[in-house]
Amino acid sequence: MLRHENVEWFGMTAAESILAGDRLALSRLLTQVENGTKEGQAELDLLFKNTGHAHLVGVTGAPGTGKSSLVNQIAQVVRKAPEGTPRSVAIVAIDPSSPFSGGAILGDRVRMRDLAGDTGVFIRSMASRGALGGLAGATAGVVQVLDAAGFDLILIETVGIGQSEIDIACLAHTTIVVENPGMGDDIQAIKAGILEIADILVINKADRPGVENTERALRVNLELGYPDGGRNHFLGEIGHLSENGSDAGQKPGAWIPPVLRTIATQPSGIPELVEAIWQHREYLVNSGLLAKRDQERLEHDFEVTLQAHLKEDWKAKTDPSVLRTVIEQMFRRELSPRQAVDRLI
Amino acid sequence: MLRHENVEWFGMTAAESILAGDRLALSRLLTQVENGTKEGQAELDLLFKNTGHAHLVGVTGAPGTGKSSLVNQIAQVVRKAPEGTPRSVAIVAIDPSSPFSGGAILGDRVRMRDLAGDTGVFIRSMASRGALGGLAGATAGVVQVLDAAGFDLILIETVGIGQSEIDIACLAHTTIVVENPGMGDDIQAIKAGILEIADILVINKADRPGVENTERALRVNLELGYPDGGRNHFLGEIGHLSENGSDAGQKPGAWIPPVLRTIATQPSGIPELVEAIWQHREYLVNSGLLAKRDQERLEHDFEVTLQAHLKEDWKAKTDPSVLRTVIEQMFRRELSPRQAVDRLI
Numbered sequence: 243m244l245r246h247e248n249v250e251w252f253g254m255t256a257a258e259s260i261l262a263g264d265r266l267a268l269s270r271l272l273t274q275v276e277n278g279t280k281e282g283q284a285e286l287d288l289l290f291k292n293t294g295h296a297h298l299v300g301v302t303g304a305p306g307t308g309k310s311s312l313v314n315q316i317a318q319v320v321r322k323a324p325e326g327t328p329r330s331v332a333i334v335a336i337d338p339s340s341p342f343s344g345g346a347i348l349g350d351r352v353r354m355r356d357l358a359g360d361t362g363v364f365i366r367s368m369a370s371r372g373a374l375g376g377l378a379g380a381t382a383g384v385v386q387v388l389d390a391a392g393f394d395l396i397l398i399e400t401v402g403i404g405q406s407e408i409d410i411a412c413l414a415h416t417t418i419v420v421e422n423p424g425m426g427d428d429i430q431a432i433k434a435g436i437l438e439i440a441d442i443l444v445i446n447k448a449d450r451p452g453v454e455n456t457e458r459a460l461r462v463n464l465e466l467g468y469p470d471g472g473r474n475h476f477l478g479e480i481g482h483l484s485e486n487g488s489d490a491g492q493k494p495g496a497w498i499p500p501v502l503r504t505i506a507t508q509p510s511g512i513p514e515l516v517e518a519i520w521q522h523r524e525y526l527v528n529s530g531l532l533a534k535r536d537q538e539r540l541e542h543d544f545e546v547t548l549q550a551h552l553k554e555d556w557k558a559k560t561d562p563s564v565l566r567t568v569i570e571q572m573f574r575r576e577l578s579p580r581q582a583v584d585r586l587i
Numbered sequence: 588m589l590r591h592e593n594v595e596w597f598g599m600t601a602a603e604s605i606l607a608g609d610r611l612a613l614s615r616l617l618t619q620v621e622n623g624t625k626e627g628q629a630e631l632d633l634l635f636k637n638t639g640h641a642h643l644v645g646v647t648g649a650p651g652t653g654k655s656s657l658v659n660q661i662a663q664v665v666r667k668a669p670e671g672t673p674r675s676v677a678i679v680a681i682d683p684s685s686p687f688s689g690g691a692i693l694g695d696r697v698r699m700r701d702l703a704g705d706t707g708v709f710i711r712s713m714a715s716r717g718a719l720g721g722l723a724g725a726t727a728g729v730v731q732v733l734d735a736a737g738f739d740l741i742l743i744e745t746v747g748i749g750q751s752e753i754d755i756a757c758l759a760h761t762t763i764v765v766e767n768p769g770m771g772d773d774i775q776a777i778k779a780g781i782l783e784i785a786d787i788l789v790i791n792k793a794d795r796p797g798v799e800n801t802e803r804a805l806r807v808n809l810e811l812g813y814p815d816g817g818r819n820h821f822l823g824e825i826g827h828l829s830e831n832g833s834d835a836g837q838k839p840g841a842w843i844p845p846v847l848r849t850i851a852t853q854p855s856g857i858p859e860l861v862e863a864i865w866q867h868r869e870y871l872v873n874s875g876l877l878a879k880r881d882q883e884r885l886e887h888d889f890e891v892t893l894q895a896h897l898k899e900d901w902k903a904k905t906d907p908s909v910l911r912t913v914i915e916q917m918f919r920r921e922l923s924p925r926q927a928v929d930r931l932i
Contacts, residue, residue, distance in 0.1 A: 283925060286923065286925075287923045287925060287926055290920060290922075290923035290926075291920045291921065293920065294920060304649055537918050540917050540918060540924060541914065543924035544914065544917060544924040544927055544928065545898075546924075547924050547925050547927075547928045548898065548901070548928050548931075548932075549894045549897070549898055551928050551932055552894070552897040552898060552901055552932075553890075553893065553894055553897060555932070556893070556897055569886065569889065572885055572889060573882050573885060575635060575636045575638065575639060576636065577635075578631065578632045578635035579885060579888035579889040579891075579892050580628060580631075580632060580892050581632055581635075582889055582892075583889065583892045583893050583896050586893075587893075587896055587897075587900070
């Protein structure tokens with residue numbers, strides 16, 4: 243009898259079941275990955291060779307801008323694509339923690355109504371429940387599993403708070419930043435620096451007053467950020483690729499984030515947004531940036547895993563009483579954290 | 588002749604000059620710490636024993652809520668304290684990066700006008716200029732130097748974006764979250780989870796319509812989060828301290844974040860806010876939480892420093908060509924990041 247090192251259901255590993263399209267196995271593995279179990283990690287390793295197919299889209303912005311509705315509408319438009327085969331969509335909704343919240347539950351009910359019964363759509367809500375540090379890692383794992391499971395488009399929705407935006411900008415191929423009319427007119431809003439992570443800017447609730455001002459403010463700031471019509475913005479990155487010869491002779495123009503108006507509740511402007519997503523993917527593929535971003539992400543995962551292992555190894559061979567003594571000297575401010583580390587290594 | 592291992596100015600180390608109140612030496616060291624130089628780190632080690640005196644207040648919230656004006660007003664009220672000696676104030680304004688921005692410069696001009704000529708106030712702007720990861724570390728160092736330099740109150744202002752809020756909540760003793768009328772009415776806003784890091788909630792621009800609704804929404808959510816009138820909120824923490832015997836027999840009630848109205852531009856409501864800051868400090872001291880948070884922060888600094896050292900050591904003794912080969916196998920998806928680490932350790 244063939245023996246697997248991993249959990250078996252009906253004679254198949256979870257990884258095999260997931261690749262065969264088993265949604266129950268998928269949900270189970272996602273839970274394991276979220277909880278960081280060893281079994282989950284082993285299955286992730288098995289599935290890793292099947293990743294790299296999906297297009298990953300991060301959707302971020304301040305609370306209340308209508309990200310959830312927008313994500314639902316994007317999913318519906320992608321599923322109803324008139325030409326060719328509609329693509330399959332996975333939605334990962336990240337709700338940072340609030341025990342106050344209930345937001346995740348409510349959001350999911352709305353989702354269920356809009357997207358129910360479509361087997362080409364898979365929805366996963368993640369609540370960090372206070373584990374602020376661990377959310378990014380768990381999300382990366384969840385996205386990897388969904389990628390391996392064969393979803394064409396993965397929409398990752400984060401509430402605009404904490405580490406999530408920056409982490410999502412690292413994780414996603416395309417980052418959509420959602421604003422509302424009345425935002426962006428203010429120096430403070432520009433100060434936010436969120437424009438830097440945006441590949442596509444969306445002004446949702448565009449039927450509200452002030453939409454022209456917001457659009458103008460965003461465009462002016464984009465022009466400030468992309469002098470020369472944006473020609474220089476990606477020069478650093480593309481220049482770097484050219485040195486390595488990987489895109490020699492191929493120099494597409496830079497990507498200037500479009501500013502789009504939507505009304506998710508009508509809906510209005512969604513097909514144009516979906517079109518912009520695919521255009522951005524095309525740009526990334528043609529410029530070699532897709533491969534480059536992918537490699538950077540893998541290198542980052544590698545570094546994080548390496549650091550965790552090195553720390554574990556070190557702790558295993560360090561005398562706990564010596565460690566305790568040094569930490570207490572640090573608490574008494576006799577040693578700085580750096581001096582404490584020097585003392586121990 | 589006495590020799591110091593550190594930079595000397597006028598026969599004193601930078602650390603000695605700073606402890607003697609030299610503002611130029613202070614500014615120079617802050618620049619070194621921001622740039623992460625070895626000299627800066629050595630001076631930080633020397634100054635470390637002088638830290639632990641200042642009260643650290645983080646001020647965070649969405650862009651445009653008026654945080655800068657509020658911070659300026661807090662500084663002025665603290666400086667004009669009618670009774671006893673006014674406390675010295677340092678302001679650390681963190682501007683996350685934007686090359687689009689210019690916000691930092693503008694903000695500083697306003698500050699200069701309001702606070703110019705008061706030697707009891709020191710202002711430092713930090714612009715991360717794209718170094719998203721490094722900002723938190725540099726801020727911790729800057730705050731440490733200002734603490735050692737003897738400032739009584741350190742106000743750390745972050746634009747509400749990216750990692751900053753969460754990191755500031757870890758760094759600060761008291762975290763003030765700034766809202767505006769019209770915010771907080773929305774389920775999405777509550778979903779943000781920012782309430783969890785707030786020790787004091789401020790509705791700034793309280794002369795605008797909708798202030799009653801916002802206040803009610805915030806209070807309702809606080810009540811949901813602090814059932815039993817807040818009695819249970821810190822039970823976990825206080826209970827933990829009790830086990831260690833460090834606050835035996837001393838059980839102050841839990842801290843329920845007050846919701847305060849301010850109009851920074853008038854100004855109005857600022858003395859009440861300053862009073863709330865000192866009350867929160869008193870609560871932290873009496874409950875033992877101040878010491879506990881301080882230790883947690885030191886432990887965190889220790890862990891971060893340790894990880895960096897371990898990685899450096901490991902890289903120094905790893906064959907770069909072997910590392911490159913494994914990384915390339917990972918890029919071809921023949922190895923997952925975890926498998927790549929296993930292969931190398």
